[in-house]
Amino acid sequence: MGAAGWLHWWLLLGWFTQGLSVAAQPAPEPEDTNSALSRVSVSSLNVADPTSGGMVPAFRFSRTGDVSLPLTVRYLVAGGGTNGVHYERLPGKVVIPAGFRSADTLVRARVDGTPSAGQTISARVIPESYPFSLMILPDTQYYVFPKNGGSVEMFRNQLEWIVGQKDVRQIEYVLHLGDITESNSYPEWARARSLFGLLDGVLPYAISFGNHDGIYDQLNRTQLGNALFKTAEFETWPTYGGVFETNRMDNSYHLFTAGGIEWMVLSLEYGPRDVVLDWANMVVATNPSRKVIVITHAHVFWDNTLLGSSASHNGVPSIQNKRQNDPPAVWEKLLRRHANVFMVLNGHSSAPGKTAGQVLGIGDAGNRVYQFLCDYQFDGNGGGGYLRTLTFKPLTDGFEVATYSPFFDRSLTNSSQSFSFTNTGLFADARSTYLPALAPGNMASLSLGDPDAALADPKLVGALVAGTPPTVRIQFDRRADPDWATNAASYRFASGRLAVNPRRTTDPVEIEMQTTPPLAPGEVDTITRIGGGEPPVSYLLTNSGAMLLADFSSGDLARWKAEHNNLFINPPLWRVSDQRLHEFSGNFSPSFFSGDNRRGPMLIWNDPAAFQWTSYSVGATVYPGQLYGYGLVFRYRDTNNFYKVEVDPWRRFHKLSRRVNGVETLLAEEGSFEWEPVNIDWVVPIRMRVEVSGERIEAFLGAHQMFGGAIFDGVLPAGTVGLYAWANRGISFDDIVVAPVGSVAPAIRFISPAAADTTLDENALVVTMAVDPGPAPITSVRVLDGGLVLTTFDRGPYQFNWTNIAEGTHSLSAVVTDATGNRVVATSRIVRLPRLSPMPAFVREPFDATVTEGQSVTLYARAIPQGLSYQWYFNGSAIPNATNKFYQIAGAIPAIGGTYHAKASNGRKETSSRGALVVINAVHSIPQDPPPGGAVMHFWDLDPEGWIVGWLAGGQSGRWQIEQTANLKQWSLLGETVNQAGNSWFLLPLSGTNSNSLLRGRFVGNQ
Known part of the structure; x- marks a missing residue:
């Protein structure tokens, strides 16, 4: 065997695994040959903004010493403004490029209706030894x-x-x-x-x-x-x-x-x-x-x-x-x-x-x-x-x-x-690569202007009147400059009434105000935003007579009172967050297993005028949380005198009770007291409503009228309203509406998709809804995929094209809101999109091959994703039983020379590889003693289904053994291949190799 008879092929198997994708690593930084670190200072100045062309304030970070390398400098942002709110976010790091002595960080005030004029921003250079955090x-x-x-x-x-x-x-x-x-x-x-x-x-x-x-x-x-x-x-x-x-x-x-x-x-x-x-x-x-x-x-x-x-x-x-x-x-x-x-x-x-x-x-x-x-x-x-x-x-x-x-x-x-x-x-x-300059050079400050003054005037797009006293709530199409949006002189009413205390809510495009005189129930007026550069936009206002409209957009609980009753160890925990009301205490009495005389946290509307309410409808949207008790309280006089409708999904009962002088009386009940969970999605809200007029009491849960109809009881003739929870950590309430009896809520249903459960064959769907507005105008219709808002309408037609639907199961719902604050949720639709198999794509194409008659040929192709089926073709015709990623021809003859290609299929879609030309040369003479020659062994692929794929290019003809070792001393045989001094493929089972093994090829003799 000649000197070239040994061929070592080193392969650390653990490095080449299916799907490996590793980003290129940056080159190591050169050694710092400077004896002294750069000192970095910061100053403030005005520079030209390449985006707007105007001048903007900026921080300039400057370094001393060597400038041959880029330098990343950390700085601490502080001051009166809020980073990312009053001005575009400053990242806290700046790179001074190689060859530069300094770099500027521009400070651009936000154009979003947030007041920023006069805000002072500071930047302080901090050392690399400054504490840092991970969350x-x-x-x-x-x-x-x-x-x-x-x-x-x-x-x-x-x-x-x-x-x-x-x-x-x-x-x-x-x-x-x-x-x-x-x-x-x-x-x-x-x-x-x-x-x-x-x-x-x-x-x-x-x-x-x-x-x-x-x-x-x-x-x-x-x-x-x-x-x-x-x-x-x-x-x-x-x-x-x-x-x-x-x-x-x-x-x-x-x-x-x-x-x-x-x-x-x-x-x-x-x-x-x-x-x-x-x-x-x-x-x-x-x-x-x-x-x-x-x-x-x-x-x-x-x-x-x-x-x-x-x-x-x-x-x-x-x-x-x-x-x-x-x-x-x-x-x-x-x-x-x-x-x-x-x-x-x-x-x-x-x-x-x-x-x-x-x-x-x-x-x-x-x-x-x-x-x-x-x-x-x-x-x-x-x-x-x-x-x-x-x-x-x-x-x-x-x-x-x-x-x-x-x-x-x-x-x-x-x-x-x-x-x-x-x-x-x-x-x-x-x-360390730098040190901050000594004070005061390590810190600088600057002041912001207010670009909101240049905002185009937002337009009115919605308005409603509700509450006691009547509150006007208007919506703009975008954030408004608060300097004029909260100025009473910015609004004109057709009747001549005046705006009182315009103020922002937590909704950035919303303003609410009272008026003098207030709008009476049923009264109509027009509000106009005046003083803008464009023609003013007016909006019609109608006081629907709603006595209370609470959507918690103001973020507080003004005029609400939490009842504790001294029954619970922990205080009630009512909190407004994300424009909803939540109760987290989980309090209950008398015991967790009780079904009667139950007491839980209550939140009462504590407006003095509300205690005189007699006939009204009270409704709330409930997110049931843990599926324990929740309900509405009405005609509430004090902690010992009120009516209560309670729902317990876990125990499966609905109860109407009256408490007078601390004594509870059950007036109506449906369902049974069973310890049996009900199949309900507690992420989906449900609307609960009670109508009370004289002695007549009616209760509704969604579209279901509880207790089979009206219940009659007039012991408590008047009182305010409230919300109730029992052992329910995390329950949420929203859209509390109290309105005169007879107010009809809107209705909404899906026309398309019509079926309750729809399976799609493409990732698009036309969604259509029918909306019955009732007596009050519709203010919005929202369409949701789970908790994700897909689109919002402020008028019909209520139809849109839902595109780019993700694979999986979706819960499609729609919510309609009218001018009185009534909010109704459509019966949801399940929409399923099975996995849409991608078109297979070949990532390993078969190579052309030229061999001598009698030799073997191995063709190999691989497509993604995994799990595909394969079929090989010869000159356009399918080859029987050739259904693997590789196709081997043993003892080749000239008649089988031609074009070979593979098709990969996922059952629905298929694709073809390139054609590989196989040439079979007839035998003319066979050397008796072939000269030794070097071969180059290539690792080509690690197939995800269990094969090592390699090939020998040139080299000595004959048998080659592939061996592995873990210690460079003991070698074990993995497999054998025959080299025909051409491109000879070999396949080895991955199961026979060990992680972190070294492989080699060894010539062992002629065929």
């Missing part, structure tokens, strides 16, 4: 699918608080630990994606997929999550590192620099597969200078051990979901092996009072690996909106952990929820 979000499933007292508002408050804290805490990243959703449904993912939009353009974030996010068993059914959290969006971020599988965020890594340290956030799927751990080993090993924080859904248990290390643990991935690796295996196969792995964060494991855990591991290199659990979903209120702040402090070489709920403005301070570590060694190798 940790554990399981949010009970927020996007409100359950166990959780609410969407809790999630929203978390993210809004993070945005507001971005500057002061120097937040670098937001990390979600998985179970973003409860049931992996489109409405939940849509809510989550919409809320994460609060972070877009403000802070980067990394997400982890939990078992509730589609990882129920061995398969990752994460298509919905990946459809809304698109890899393509993350790829545009400067912090994006790469993903394991193309177009899937199930396993990803992210890169950033803070505290003089280069960091990596590595996100791993729930119960990761071996191939994922192989990929993770490669990613960590090829970034040895980066400190690695791993986020994964399940890892530490609340008993301060790794989940799965004890038979008493629940929620173990391999047992609960048949996953491949439990946390102890992840520690052995990945975490302990790398000196740069620093921390692991997880959720998943929780029980009442058991929401945290810690494990300190020691890696093979002696490095400490801090591993922390936090998960609050079972500790009341669906998690209570608690999050964790992880603050790194380079100067103390440590970090601090704190636990806080923005929703309740409450911190958890026990030792498992609030703790710190110092002298960790983390920042021992931290590297």
Whole structure:
């Protein structure tokens, strides 16, 4: 055998796995040869705005010393204005390009109706040793699918608080630990994606997929999550590192620099597969200078051990979901092996009072690996909106952990929820690239103008009158400059009446006011916005006579009173958030199993005039929360004298009762007192209404009239109204309307889709609704997909084309609102869009081949996605039984020379590969002793269905053996191939190889 008879082919198998997609790594920075660091100062000035052409204020960051390299400078934003509200968001970092001494950061005031004139903004250069933070979000499933007292508002408050804290805490990243959703449904993912939009353009974030996010068993059914959290969006971020599988965020890594340290956030799927751990080993090993924080859904248990290390643990991935690796295996196969792995964060494991855990591991290199659990979903209120702040402090070489709920403005301070570590060694190798200039050069300030003065005049697009005293509420088509929008002189009424105290609500396009004199019930007037540059727009006002209209858009509970009754240990917890009213205390009396004489938190309309109301209709939209008791209170005199209609979906009863002098009397009941849950979607609201006139009482739940008709009782002739909850943490109320008896609510129904459950064969649908306005004009019709608003109408026709529908199941609903505030929800429609299989696409085309008669030919092709069927063709005709990705011809003869191609099909669509020309040369002579010659062995592909694909180019003809080793000493045979001094393919089963093996080819003789 000649010198070329040995061919070593080195392949670290764990590096080449199915779907591998790794971003190119930046080149290492050159050594800093300067003995002194640059000093960075900041000043303020006016510069030309390349966008508008005008002059705008700016901060200029300037450096001393060497300018050959780019320099990233951090700065702290403060002052009277709010970053991202009064002016376009300043990121807190600026890059001075290579070759430049300075860089400008422009400060542009927001053109959105927010007053900004005179706001003073400051920027202070801070060193790289300044503390910085990561925000940790554990399981949010009970927020996007409100359950166990959780609410969407809790999630929203978390993210809004993070945005507001971005500057002061120097937040670098937001990390979600998985179970973003409860049931992996489109409405939940849509809510989550919409809320994460609060972070877009403000802070980067990394997400982890939990078992509730589609990882129920061995398969990752994460298509919905990946459809809304698109890899393509993350790829545009400067912090994006790469993903394991193309177009899937199930396993990803992210890169950033803070505290003089280069960091990596590595996100791993729930119960990761071996191939994922192989990929993770490669990613960590090829970034040895980066400190690695791993986020994964399940890892530490609340008993301060790794989940799965004890038979008493629940929620173990391999047992609960048949996953491949439990946390102890992840520690052995990945975490302990790398000196740069620093921390692991997880959720998943929780029980009442058991929401945290810690494990300190020691890696093979002696490095400490801090591993922390936090998960609050079972500790009341669906998690209570608690999050964790992880603050790194380079100067103390440590970090601090704190636990806080923005929703309740409450911190958890026990030792498992609030703790710190110092002298960790983390920042021992931290590297500074600059120092702030000495004061005062390290800080500058500037003042903003107010561009809202140049706003085009918004137009009136809606108005209504309701309440006592009558309140006029008007809507504009966009935000209005508050300097004139809240000025009474900006409005004119046709009757000559005057506007009183115009003011903004929490709706940015809405203004409300009283008038003098007030509009009487039934009176009509016209309001005009005056003083604008365009022709004024007028809007007709009609006082429908509604006595109370409360949609909580003002954000407060003025004139509402919470009744405590001294019955409960905890006070009632009524709160307005996201323009809804919520009750979170969960209070009840006398016991959780009682069905009679029940008392719960009540919120009463405490206007003195309301206690004289006699005949009226009171209605509210209810979001039932935990499916326990809720209801309406009417003719309320005091805590011991009122009527109450109560609904308990869990126990399946509706009751009408009267309490006089503290004694309760049951007036009517339907259903039975059974401990049996009812199948109801508690995310979908229901309208509850009571009409009372003289002795006549009628109660309605949706379209159902309770108690079979009117009930007659006139013991209490007059009184105000209220809301009632019983043992129900997280119940919500909205759109409280009190109106004269006889007010008819509008009606709405779907014409298209007509069926209650519709399956589509394309991702588009024409949606049509029929609306009966009743006596009051319609102010809006909203169409929703779950909690996501698809479109809003202010007039008919009520039809639109719903396009780009995502695959999955959708809950289509519509809500109509009239001028009196009545709000009615249409019977929802289920719309299903099965997975629309994409057109197969070939990623490996078959190659042309020229061989000698009697030799073998292997053709190989592969298309994506996986799970396709294949058929090979010869000169256009199907080859029987040639249904694999590879087609082998043994003992070739000239007659089989021609064009070969493959077709890949998913059952509905198919595509063809290129044609490969196979030429068979007749045998003329066979050398008796072929000269030795070098061969080049190529690794071509690692097929996801279990084959290593390679080929020999040129080289010595004859038999070659492919061998593997793990130690360069002992070699074992994997397979054999025959080289014909051409392009000879070979196929080896992946199952016979070991991760991190080295492979070689060895010539063993002639054929």
